[in-house]
Amino acid sequence: MDLLINSVGLILIAMIIWWFWMSSPKAKVVDAQLIDILVEDGVYSPANIEVPANQQITLRFIRKDASPCAEKVIFETLDKSLELALGQPTELSLNIADEGEYGFTCEMHMYRGRLIVKAK
Amino acid sequence: MTVRHFSIGGMSCAGCVASVEKALKNVEGVTSSSVNFAEHTAEVEGDYLPESLIKSVIDAGYEAALLQSEEDTAEKEAAEFEHYRNLLKKSFVAALVGVPLFVLGMSGLLPDLNNTQGQVIWFLIGIATAFVLWFSGGHFYTGAWKAFKNHNANMDTLVALGTGTAWIFSMVITLYPDLVPALARHAYFEAAAIIIALINFGSALEMRARGKTSEAIKRLIGLQPKTARVVRDGKEVDVAINEVGLDETVRVRPGEKIPVDGVIIDGHSSIDESMLTGEPLPLEKNRGDDVVGGTINKSGTFLFQAKRIGSETALAQIIALVRKAQNSKPSIGKLADKISAVFVPTVLIVAVITFLLWFNLADEMRVSYALVTMMTVLIIACPCALGLATPISIMVGVGKAAEFGVLIRNGEALQTAGKLDAVVLDKTGTITKGQPSVTQINAYSDWQQSDVLLYAASIEKGSEHPLAEAIVNAANDKQISLHDASDFKAIAGHGVFANVNQHAVHLGNAALMQKNNIDINVSINDAQQLAEQAQTPMFLAIDGQLAGIVSVADPIKDDSAKAIQTLHKLGIKVVMLTGDNSHTAKAVASQLNIDEYFAEVLPEDKEQKVALLQSQGYVVGMVGDGINDAPALARADVGFAIGTGTDVAIESADVTLMRGSLNGVADAIAISKATVKNIKQNLFGAFVYNSLGIPVAAGILFPVFGILLNPMIAGAAMAMSSVTVVSNANRLRWFRSTVVRQ
Numbered sequence: 050m051d052l053l054i055n056s057v058g059l060i061l062i063a064m065i066i067w068w069f070w071m072s073s074p075k076a077k078v079v080d081a082q083l084i085d086i087l088v089e090d091g092v093y094s095p096a097n098i099e100v101p102a103n104q105q106i107t108l109r110f111i112r113k114d115a116s117p118c119a120e121k122v123i124f125e126t127l128d129k130s131l132e133l134a135l136g137q138p139t140e141l142s143l144n145i146a147d148e149g150e151y152g153f154t155c156e157m158h159m160y161r162g163r164l165i166v167k168a169k
Numbered sequence: 170m171t172v173r174h175f176s177i178g179g180m181s182c183a184g185c186v187a188s189v190e191k192a193l194k195n196v197e198g199v200t201s202s203s204v205n206f207a208e209h210t211a212e213v214e215g216d217y218l219p220e221s222l223i224k225s226v227i228d229a230g231y232e233a234a235l236l237q238s239e240e241d242t243a244e245k246e247a248a249e250f251e252h253y254r255n256l257l258k259k260s261f262v263a264a265l266v267g268v269p270l271f272v273l274g275m276s277g278l279l280p281d282l283n284n285t286q287g288q289v290i291w292f293l294i295g296i297a298t299a300f301v302l303w304f305s306g307g308h309f310y311t312g313a314w315k316a317f318k319n320h321n322a323n324m325d326t327l328v329a330l331g332t333g334t335a336w337i338f339s340m341v342i343t344l345y346p347d348l349v350p351a352l353a354r355h356a357y358f359e360a361a362a363i364i365i366a367l368i369n370f371g372s373a374l375e376m377r378a379r380g381k382t383s384e385a386i387k388r389l390i391g392l393q394p395k396t397a398r399v400v401r402d403g404k405e406v407d408v409a410i411n412e413v414g415l416d417e418t419v420r421v422r423p424g425e426k427i428p429v430d431g432v433i434i435d436g437h438s439s440i441d442e443s444m445l446t447g448e449p450l451p452l453e454k455n456r457g458d459d460v461v462g463g464t465i466n467k468s469g470t471f472l473f474q475a476k477r478i479g480s481e482t483a484l485a486q487i488i489a490l491v492r493k494a495q496n497s498k499p500s501i502g503k504l505a506d507k508i509s510a511v512f513v514p515t516v517l518i519v520a521v522i523t524f525l526l527w528f529n530l531a532d533e534m535r536v537s538y539a540l541v542t543m544m545t546v547l548i549i550a551c552p553c554a555l556g557l558a559t560p561i562s563i564m565v566g567v568g569k570a571a572e573f574g575v576l577i578r579n580g581e582a583l584q585t586a587g588k589l590d591a592v593v594l595d596k597t598g599t600i601t602k603g604q605p606s607v608t609q610i611n612a613y614s615d616w617q618q619s620d621v622l623l624y625a626a627s628i629e630k631g632s633e634h635p636l637a638e639a640i641v642n643a644a645n646d647k648q649i650s651l652h653d654a655s656d657f658k659a660i661a662g663h664g665v666f667a668n669v670n671q672h673a674v675h676l677g678n679a680a681l682m683q684k685n686n687i688d689i690n691v692s693i694n695d696a697q698q699l700a701e702q703a704q705t706p707m708f709l710a711i712d713g714q715l716a717g718i719v720s721v722a723d724p725i726k727d728d729s730a731k732a733i734q735t736l737h738k739l740g741i742k743v744v745m746l747t748g749d750n751s752h753t754a755k756a757v758a759s760q761l762n763i764d765e766y767f768a769e770v771l772p773e774d775k776e777q778k779v780a781l782l783q784s785q786g787y788v789v790g791m792v793g794d795g796i797n798d799a800p801a802l803a804r805a806d807v808g809f810a811i812g813t814g815t816d817v818a819i820e821s822a823d824v825t826l827m828r829g830s831l832n833g834v835a836d837a838i839a840i841s842k843a844t845v846k847n848i849k850q851n852l853f854g855a856f857v858y859n860s861l862g863i864p865v866a867a868g869i870l871f872p873v874f875g876i877l878l879n880p881m882i883a884g885a886a887m888a889m890s891s892v893t894v895v896s897n898a899n900r901l902r903w904f905r906s907t908v909v910r911q
Contacts, residue, residue: 051529058525062518069514074320083198083216091312096319107218109171115252116372117379118553123496130496135248138171142220156496157556158509159323 073097076165082106086162088122088133089113093153093162100145101169107142119160124153172214175222176478177204178232178415185231192229196222210414232415234481246380253376259305260369266301267362270294271881274359282346282354291343291356295336298358302336306365322513324553328368330517331547331880332361338540353537357544357880364548364884371888375553378895381902382561385568386495389488392444392463397428400472417475421466429462429475430482436471440464445487446574446827487576487827494567494577495560499584501848502559505855509556516550516863523867538868541880545866549883554858554890558851561898566844569904574827575837582823586807586841591787592736592834593779593801596747596757597635598794599811599831601723605636607643608704609720611695619649621717625709627652627669628676632659636705639721662748662771664707675710678750678769682708682715689715700752703760730761732831737762739838742787746770746778746801775801792826792834809834836906843904851894858890 076097087094088110100106112119112133123130124141133139143164145151151164177189186204189211193202198217205211211233213222219235226233273279279294280287302310310333312325339356346354396407400418413419413429421427427440439451442464451467454460460473463484479485498506520543527539563580570577577583594600610618626644629637630651644651654667654674663684664677675685679696682689687710689696696706696718704722708715733743745766747754754768767778775793779801782789791798791805799821802808810822811829826833866883870876 054528055525058521058528061521065514065517065521068317068320069322069517070511072320074318082218090308090315091323091325092315092319092321094315096321105218105220115248115255117249117376121496125498128497130493132492132496135245140171140219142218156560157553158506159325159552159556161319161321 073163076163079106083109085109085111085138087111087113088119088160091118091159093122093160096162097165098162099165099167102148102166103144103146104169105142105144107140109138109140111138112136118155118157121156122153122160123156124151124164126151171216172212173219173235174411174479175211175213175219175226176232176234176415176481177211177226178234180204180231188229189226189231192225192231193222196225205412205414210412234479249376249380253373256369256373256376260366260373263301263305263362263366263369266297267359267366270298270359271363282343282356283351288343288346291339291358294358295340295343295356298336298362301362302332302365305362305369306332309365309368322517324513324551326513327516327547327550327552328364330520331544332364334540334547335361335364335544335880349536350533353534355537357541360544360880363881367881367884367888371885371892374888374892375895378892378899379561381899382564382895383568384902385565385571386488386491388444389463389484389491389571392426392484394426394428394463398422411479413475413478415475415478418472419475420470420472421460422470423466423468425466427460427462427464427466427473430477431460431473431475433458433460433471433473436469438469438471439467441467445484448574448828448830487571490576490578491567491571494579494583495564497579497581498559498563499580499845499848501584501845501852502563502580505555505558505852509552512550512552512555516546516552519863519867520546527868538877541877542866542868545878545880545883546863548880549862549866549878549887550859551855551862551887551890554851554855554894557891557894558855559848561895562844562847562851562901565898565901566840566847566904569901570837570840573833573836573840573906575833575840576825576827577837577841578823578825582807583841584845585788586790586824586838587845588788589741589790589807589838591742591744591782592790592792592838593744593746593782593805594733594763594831595775595791595793595798595801596745596749596754597723599792600729600745600757600761601725603635603723603794605639605705605721605723607639607719608722609699609718611692611718611720613691613715613717616711616716618717619647621709621719622647623649623651624669624672624674624711624716625676625707625719628654628657628665628667628674630654631657632665635723636707636721637665640719661773662769672711673713676707676719679708680769682710685710685713687713687715691715692718697752700750701756703753703756705749705753725757725761726830728830728832732835733761733763735832735835736838739835739842741838744778744782746775748772773800776804779804790834790838792831809837832906840901840904843901847898847901851897854897855890855894858886862886 074097076099077095078099086108110133112135115135121132131139131141145166148166148168153162154160189204193199193213196217198215199213200215202211202213223233280290282288282291309325309328313329316323316326335357339358342349342354343356395410397410397413398405398407398420405420410428433454433456437455440454441451442448462482523546524539524543527542528535531538567577597603610621612618612621622644626641629640652670654669657667659665663681666675675681689708699706699720704720706718706720709717736743742764745758745763747768748770749768751768754766758766775798779789779791788806790807790809791801792809793802794811802821808822809824809826811826824837866878868877
């Protein structure tokens with residue numbers, strides 16, 4: 050019994066490390082110019098978005114979560130931020146030339162998303 | 170589908186409407202559009218990019234700008250209040266079940282799990298608690314699951330795992346008590362319910378406190394009137410603010426707010442701009458003067474022409490700038506962000522290790538100990554306090570600064586402003602009013618004073634230099650008819666040359682005269698005396714002979730001396746830069762108690778002087794007008810631009826002072842220091858809370874003191890940690906201007 054519990058514990062630790070730090074969720078490849086992102090229940094949906102470089106895109110955030118945590122979305126590396134009105138779409142237009150990953154979070158880093166920019 | 174409103178410029182006839190409509194309909198995603206010729210606006214519906222639409226209109230030969238109406242503050246507040254009530258309701262329901270269970274348990278009135286009757290009662294309690302977890306804590310479980318699917322973990326994860334583990338373990342031992350020793354047969358249903366109640370209650374309190382942090386931005390949004398009285402077809406009609414078109418004529422009566430930015434075309438009044446600039450005294454405005462949306466017309470009635478509407482108005486730009494700055498983070502908060510990013514998974518690992526340690530090292534109660542400590546670790550950890558520590562203080566600090574007419578561009582500028590130990594002031598327009606006037610004219614040889622002024626003004630007629638303007642104004646006042654000047658040459662830092670009335674005329678400083686071998690010995694004493702009175706003497710030479718001196722003085726602003734005194738009190742060295750000669754510079758410096766000055770500085774050398782001070786180890790703030798001083802402002806650690814009125818679009822500056830007073834510099838530095846101190850307190854509190862709380866929750870005190878933290882106390886501590894951070898940031902709301910404090 051002890052061996053089983055200890056083994057389960059160690060496997061759990063390994064799984065936490067793997068799931069949260071070593072593996073990434075599959076990004077949703079988006080070709081459209083207008084991308085809707087739902088802000089609800091502590092997550093951005095979709096949270097991982099792949100977009101082409103050098104293309105004008107507009108992210109349209111639709112905030113359903115009334116808690117203050119969801120109020121802002123910050124693109125730190127892009128020096129952009131938005132205040133999300135509850136229940137109303139709020140848009141951010143971007144045209145990113147450089148390939149790479151650009152994170153976006155709420156101000157407390159609990160809501161998290163990634164824009165993965167790839168050359169067409 | 171989104172409906173947006175745009176202002177359309179350049180439409181002169183009904184035919185233009187068709188052209189604009191065609192341009193709008195050509196944009197991909199536009200489903201319908203209507204152009205209002207009278208209002209010079211367009212309403213466009215569809216899924217399209219606003220930028221594409223604006224480009225299409227511009228390509229068609231017109232102008233377009235997105236009209237952004239601020240969200241209805243009342244609606245937002247109502248939604249927030251609803252959420253607040255909802256959280257309280259959830260907290261109340263959870264407490265309604267949790268607290269009686271806790272009291273009954275402590276009183277020994279609940280049965281144990283060693284018989285069937287006890288099991289049945291506990292099973293029913295478990296079902297009731299499950300309802301509570303679903304009703305009051307459902308959002309934690311949904312959030313945790315969704316985050317998990319995205320390989321993410323957040324506060325919901327910790328709460329869901331902590332309370333979920335408690336409920337599942339309790340239900341398992343209720344159904345199968347023999348799985349654990351008799352002493353360890355304790356159910357934790359009440360703990361799960363009370364933790365959910367406490368965390369919801371904490372969230373409600375935090376929400377309440379956070380509402381106060383955005384008071385400054387709410388106040389700015391509230392300045393925007395809802396309607397405007399425009400003149401259409403000779404009649405005055407009230408229209409919604411977003412229906413005011415470019416170049417429309419607007420009527421403002423006494424006591425009313427000015428709806429948009431524009432220029433007075435008829436009438437005059439005194440206008441209170443204090444809400445935007447912090448300038449306490451109303452300003453007299455006449456025909457041709459600018460008026461700013463959101464400010465209050467005190468006395469007269471006037472008509473003005475709308476020149477900036479929607480997102481282009483000064484007020485809209487101020488709101489946008491303050492919001493952007495509020496959302497930016499200084500480097501002091503980066504460490505907390507890095508920790509936040511890995512915090513929750515780390516806590517999960519610590520919780521599992523805690524479980525295993527207790528399971529392997531404790532006595533027959535080991536399962537209970539392992540479970541309780543694991544649960545307590547999960548519940549006490551508070552990533553929110555860590556994540557909130559910096560942004561919430563920045564939010565209040567930047568907003569408070571805006572109340573004093575100080576616009577801080579970003580969090581980094583705010584952090585650096587608190588570290589400044591030297592401030593460089595450009596003399597003209599910063600220390601002085603920037604409106605020089607001729608104070609004395611000396612004539613030499615056979616020339617008359619009127620001749621000296623005539624030639625000086627004739628040569629300066631085409632120049633835009635402030636000193637030139639003063640000389641031309643003096644000639645105009647005396648109704649002197651000026652000659653035309655030809656072959657005009659400006660010699661930077663020295664003066665000007667031109668041919669006037671068939672004479673070669675030089676006007677400038679002593680260096681210009683020496684350079685052209687003009688003897689000025691006869692006037693040297695006069696010039697020195699004028700300079701010692703803080704005036705700027707300019708030599709006039711006609712055909713290589715000294716003809717006179719035109720002396721110009723720029724009055725020192727009333728509050729400059731006080732502001733410099735305040736900067737000294739803040740421990741800051743004050744340095745002045747001026748293009749004036751050393752005698753004038755010395756006179757101004759001694760009059761204002763300035764620590765150091767650099768005289769005869771050419772515009773392009775200002776940047777070098779800032780760099781020189783930096784090389785001496787100073788953290789340097791540069792204060793200038795933001796146009797001529799742009800390189801020096803950019804070189805400085807913090808660039809302050811003294812705006813005129815509500816001039817917010819000064820890109821080269823880190824801080825814009827909308828009130829043309831040096832007191833704004835002291836205010837900006839003082840509030841920066843206060844905000845950085847507040848952030849440090851928050852970060853210290855959040856770090857100490859988590860780094861002490863988690864080990865205590867894991868049972869580090871147990872081997873020596875026999876103390877184990879109750880998970881419900883952990884829940885209360887967690888709920889209060891965020892509230893404490895927000896409340897501490899709210900203390901910044903009571904910050905007072907350095908002027909008021911004196």
